[in-house]
Amino acid sequence: MKNSFLLIALAFFSGSLFAQNPAWKGKKCAVALTYDDGLQVHLDNVVPALDSLGFKGTFYLSGSFPGVTARVADWKKAATHGHELANHTLFHPCTGGPGREWVSANRDLRTYTVPRIVDEIRMTNTFLEALDGKKQRTFAYPCGDRTVGGENYYEKVTGDFVAARGTTSEMKQPTAIDLGNVGAYGINGQSGEEMIALVKQAMATNSVLVFLFHGVGGEHNLNVALPEHRKLLAFLKQHENEIWIAPFIEVAQSVKPKTGGK
Template structure:
């Protein structure tokens, strides 16, 4: 009888541990972050209204000089006041022009023509701009074009003290114990259907992962675009499955990861 009782206790403990392991994202099975790049008008006009209608929060990466940033300051202030995250996407969105498909990169916005000092100063100036909008000092960063170097030298360490974390463009999900918070992967969306995006969410649920979506145009305004119906279908699925999906801004997801890493050291 004593042996059977011990076996039962061990079995219950293992089941409890297994259940806990399956819900390690703020007591949910996975985390999903919705990120939107380049401060487009459609983010304010198309995205935020539907997010607000569903009670969901997104992360918007602003390049301060872009028209959609500087021409709609009051709208971004309202978005931040309503719980949406404003992230840093640099001042001018510089990219490496020699990379394939980058003929659109202007000479003065080419990272190969930047100095490290110039880039870091522009990034820090963008933090000042964003603080004027939302009053916050903690911030996350998104690498323009996914580029992380200036003249072949990584600038990641030069900005790591200025940010909580940073999002890249590598199409991968992250575990709760992902060690590199300055290279979090994301899935760039361009023409995918609602079903295709939902398939990614189901994979994240299955694998207990962090899934970051990277949107540009939503219903237009950018060559990288997703249709309004597909975008809405994804959001409605997320809302319906909130009991198992933690839908949260990027800063909250990565702060949670950092805290979990500290606890498990």
């Protein structure tokens, strides 16, 4: 009987440990809503939706993209509303090759050097600081590609960032997170119910859940329909007392003491 009681107590403690994380305000899980490529639909569709619910999102901007250069004032305004402007490099280079014919020769990581990508990343940080005045920043790997000439280029700029977001579809408890490559669920055509199921899984496992969106109501071939996006936001709002919704940088900062800055 005594052993049974001990097992029950241990199970309860294990299941509630991270729910008591002060950085999460005692909630069951942490959710970060991230949006890539600085699209105009992010400004027109996403920012107003988040603002209406009191949520703050993370927007990964590539400094040369049309949706960024054409709407600089609007991105500044989004920052004043508390949204995170984050680094997605200057030109969004990816590794080309078979199956990736859409990668242009001058944006192919196979033709890059590590110093070149480092310079472009740091230039983007300077650009972003001009928009929001902030020094602390997070990074997202374009296309999830992490190497130049076989070398992990992020290792050269680790000190410039709080964390880096990857593209591996996974959610983890805080102590298991690698801040150099935080997993994220890429959304492309999923229903609101499918996205909500991920949130419920994070709640049940006291995990960090990062959503990775591109198009929201259009403008990108990776897209989620507006009504489905609204369903997710509505669920998050309804369960706000159990879910901590915050920009990716704040979520990363909440787990950093537990990972020793890994």
